[in-house]
Amino acid sequence: MGVILTIIRREFTDWWRDGRLRWLAGGCILLLLSVALLGWQSTIAVVDARSAAIEQETENFLNQGAKNPHAAAHFGQYAFRPTLLPAAIDPGVDAWMGKMVWLEAHRRNLAEFRPAEDGASHGQAVTLSVSWVLQYVVPLLLVIMGFAAVAGERDRGTLALLVAQGLRLQTLALGKGLAMSAAIFMLLIPVVAVVIALYALTPTAIDTHDAGTRLAWMSLGYLLYIVGFSGVVVCISMLSRSARTALFALLIFWVSVVVLIPRLATDSAAARHPLPAASDFWAAIKRGEGADVVSEIPEERAARLRESVAAELLARHGVGRIEDLPVNFTAVYLQRLEEADAPAFDHAYGKLWAAQENQRVSRSIFGVLSPTISLREISMALAGTDPFALWHFGQAAEAHRRILVASLNGAQARDGAGRGFYVAPANTWQQMPRFVYEPPLVTAVISRHAVDFILLILWALIPMLAAWLIARRTRIAA
Amino acid sequence: MLQAVDLHKRYGDVVALERLNLTVEPGEICCLLGANGAGKTTTINLFLDFVPRTSGRALVCGHDVVEHPLKTKSLLAYIPEVVNLYPSLTGIENLRYFADLAGLRIPSDELIAGAVRVGLGAEVMQRRLTSYSKGMRQKLGLAIALTRRAKVLLLDEPLSGLDPQAANEFSCLLRDVARDGVAVLMTTHDLFRAREIASHIGIMARGRLVEYLRAEAVNPSRLESIYLEHMRAWA
Numbered sequence: 001m002g003v004i005l006t007i008i009r010r011e012f013t014d015w016w017r018d019g020r021l022r023w024l025a026g027g028c029i030l031l032l033l034s035v036a037l038l039g040w041q042s043t044i045a046v047v048d049a050r051s052a053a054i055e056q057e058t059e060n061f062l063n064q065g066a067k068n069p070h071a072a073a074h075f076g077q078y079a080f081r082p083t084l085l086p087a088a089i090d091p092g093v094d095a096w097m098g099k100m101v102w103l104e105a106h107r108r109n110l111a112e113f114r115p116a117e118d119g120a121s122h123g124q125a126v127t128l129s130v131s132w133v134l135q136y137v138v139p140l141l142l143v144i145m146g147f148a149a150v151a152g153e154r155d156r157g158t159l160a161l162l163v164a165q166g167l168r169l170q171t172l173a174l175g176k177g178l179a180m181s182a183a184i185f186m187l188l189i190p191v192v193a194v195v196i197a198l199y200a201l202t203p204t205a206i207d208t209h210d211a212g213t214r215l216a217w218m219s220l221g222y223l224l225y226i227v228g229f230s231g232v233v234v235c236i237s238m239l240s241r242s243a244r245t246a247l248f249a250l251l252i253f254w255v256s257v258v259v260l261i262p263r264l265a266t267d268s269a270a271a272r273h274p275l276p277a278a279s280d281f282w283a284a285i286k287r288g289e290g291a292d293v294v295s296e297i298p299e300e301r302a303a304r305l306r307e308s309v310a311a312e313l314l315a316r317h318g319v320g321r322i323e324d325l326p327v328n329f330t331a332v333y334l335q336r337l338e339e340a341d342a343p344a345f346d347h348a349y350g351k352l353w354a355a356q357e358n359q360r361v362s363r364s365i366f367g368v369l370s371p372t373i374s375l376r377e378i379s380m381a382l383a384g385t386d387p388f389a390l391w392h393f394g395q396a397a398e399a400h401r402r403i404l405v406a407s408l409n410g411a412q413a414r415d416g417a418g419r420g421f422y423v424a425p426a427n428t429w430q431q432m433p434r435f436v437y438e439p440p441l442v443t444a445v446i447s448r449h450a451v452d453f454i455l456l457i458l459w460a461l462i463p464m465l466a467a468w469l470i471a472r473r474t475r476i477a478a
Numbered sequence: 479m480l481q482a483v484d485l486h487k488r489y490g491d492v493v494a495l496e497r498l499n500l501t502v503e504p505g506e507i508c509c510l511l512g513a514n515g516a517g518k519t520t521t522i523n524l525f526l527d528f529v530p531r532t533s534g535r536a537l538v539c540g541h542d543v544v545e546h547p548l549k550t551k552s553l554l555a556y557i558p559e560v561v562n563l564y565p566s567l568t569g570i571e572n573l574r575y576f577a578d579l580a581g582l583r584i585p586s587d588e589l590i591a592g593a594v595r596v597g598l599g600a601e602v603m604q605r606r607l608t609s610y611s612k613g614m615r616q617k618l619g620l621a622i623a624l625t626r627r628a629k630v631l632l633l634d635e636p637l638s639g640l641d642p643q644a645a646n647e648f649s650c651l652l653r654d655v656a657r658d659g660v661a662v663l664m665t666t667h668d669l670f671r672a673r674e675i676a677s678h679i680g681i682m683a684r685g686r687l688v689e690y691l692r693a694e695a696v697n698p699s700r701l702e703s704i705y706l707e708h709m710r711a712w713a
Contacts, residue, residue: 002578002581003578003579003581006575006578006579007579010564010567010575013566013567013571014564014566014567017566018566156562156563156564157558157560157561157562158562158563158564160526160528160556160558161556161558161561161563161576161619161622162579163526163528163551164526164528164551164554164555164556164632165551165552165555165556165576165579165580165626166547166548166551166552166580167579168548475528475529475530476526476528
């Protein structure tokens, strides 16, 4: 252990005295601090806007006055997707996902308010993030710091001196790899301290729901990623005949693994599992695909349903006219229509989600070639900024929409019997269910991304094993 | 003590070293002379276990270098043709680094005393290696070897590129080291310097030790004649 610490100490002295690396590390800290501040600022802004919007929305719904309950269902309300604290670290695809869902009768809506559509400046703010720096810039920094780890010793002739005095190449490689990883973690310390201080000192309504556990798992992912990269840098440095060759090989590796393969994975997944076009998506819902009755003319389907509901109610209650029914016919019919349309929404949204899920699985397979893909999937999933977070929220919002509409229709069916147009009293809305959303449990997120985690663990272990084997086989020449 | 017993190295069809038998006792300096490719550096590499031997044995203080690599390496020190070390570190930091790697906890004043012994002043040791001449770096390499209290010293053309004064100083230091009971094996092209400092001289050609003689038994001009005769014979 003493020998490894000696190697680490010397590496740090070397980096400190090398002005270029000092500037590079300083630049990296500044970049990380800047993106952390940006992430914090945009997250707080979204969280505060959401809190204000929820308050306003609740007030609007509760104070709509005396009104027909089904009209109130059309008046609707917004469900706002929560922003978790780790989203400040990794905004993922949050900017493209939509922040809220409009809940109304007869229709399941897609999420609205995508920050990415709000203009370039906002889009850039969410793209530049701590996760982006850690996933893309830090590996490059590791390459620059470590390309000469062993190849430089060989160039200088110190490798022969070190081995001649009994230093095992495995020990040297381990010391170099640990030094690189430790240097990166030291760069992160001031950034983490500033971010924690910001969140601790700023009063905000941010959802800290299991944030500690999520951040701990995220940290583990990034730790594996950095350790793996350090290992690869040491391996390539050991295999290269000169430091220059090592730098060249590592830059090609970085471009391939961090930039090209993730891009290829995304494009390939999108090509293999295309998402339905918006026009096809809504047309399928309109046709009632997946529902009991499929028809190109929705009005015809509705008319047939109206007739069957009327016949059923008249028979059940033994009356001859709709006006004589002990329930409000319109409300019962509208609720039946709601229930009849639900499978069509489930079918269309299910297909949309299946395509997204297939894309994720397809991307994850590329994690065998690029740990950046596995890490990105894990990181944004834990940050609650991946498509699953939106899907999970959308499902909860839809379940609430159905309960809310059923409650409103139920109120009208019960209290509006025998009345043509029923107007419910103003206090009716306070008796309606409220939307309470719980994001998915961390355990659920982890189990969804178990393969990504396994790939990351392998990514961290394989370079270590390879370094050990390469060190054993490497011959030194005097 | 350093000992080669039928030490043989072959690269494919090429014989780099042919059944070398050689013993360097404590206090002796053995200089290996020979043209490029004669097998001098291969001999050093085999004692360092840098390359696998084809057959035979290389022993350091009675321990086989292949069977006991760590033990033998703890007993020897090696100085290459060019001692570059770490340019970003000072002389004393380089010395401390190698001592620490060897697991030796040596106080700074003792390290500086070792450096002063090889002719590197305390002030010089505080400077970074970027300002060191080749001679100073060679001396620092020797200081590292002394710090480790090695029993065997292997030097691969350490005088190459040194000016006459630096070469002379370095030779005197080597004699001092040998007097302390260290067995020294050195390769060189410098016949006259070899004659001056060595106790034994070996002449190598085409991987063979073709002549082995006591240095005091020949004068410089006779040594040159013998050397040239062998070079012509094996050309």
